[in-house]
Amino acid sequence: MAIRNIREIGEEVLTRKCREVTEMTPRIRELIEDMLETMYEANGVGLAAPQVGVLKRIVVIDTTGEDPHILINPRIVESSGEQTGQEGCLSVPGKSGQVTRPNYVKVVALDVNMKEFELEGTELLARAICHELDHLDGHLYVEKVEGPLRDVTEDAEE
Numbered sequence: 001m002a003i004r005n006i007r008e009i010g011e012e013v014l015t016r017k018c019r020e021v022t023e024m025t026p027r028i029r030e031l032i033e034d035m036l037e038t039m040y041e042a043n044g045v046g047l048a049a050p051q052v053g054v055l056k057r058i059v060v061i062d063t064t065g066e067d068p069h070i071l072i073n074p075r076i077v078e079s080s081g082e083q084t085g086q087e088g089c090l091s092v093p094g095k096s097g098q099v100t101r102p103n104y105v106k107v108v109a110l111d112v113n114m115k116e117f118e119l120e121g122t123e124l125l126a127r128a129i130c131h132e133l134d135h136l137d138g139h140l141y142v143e144k145v146e147g148p149l150r151d152v153t154e155d156a157e158e
């Protein structure tokens, strides 16, 4: 496993639409392992493949530090409610901003064995799912921020 370099706002790779994963390969398994390690090392709660420069529809999320979710080709099939709160991103270091997201989402994705599964999330998990899935279509939370971006020092970032 290896820590990968996290791409930052301004880099073109963060604005592109990612491609679906069609088969699991050793290379993609290694990418997923590296994404988890990179996310934990950066104290993030989520990381999308384009953030490490790979245009594939893969995200990793762990909002508790002990419950990693690996989502391949994820799509939101249900959402409801609303939450407004501070959000950050490992690709926008040192900043946070207020974003409104659904308070509940249900996502369908493939696991590392390319088997379909469902994941439901509320509150922080729902926020992280929405945030990370936006990355797969080339969008950053700063496009959705209500009001100014704030400077932060030690907040958990996504």
Ligand code: ZN
Binding pocket: 088, 089, 090, 091, 131, 132, 135, 158
């Ligand atoms: Zn992000």
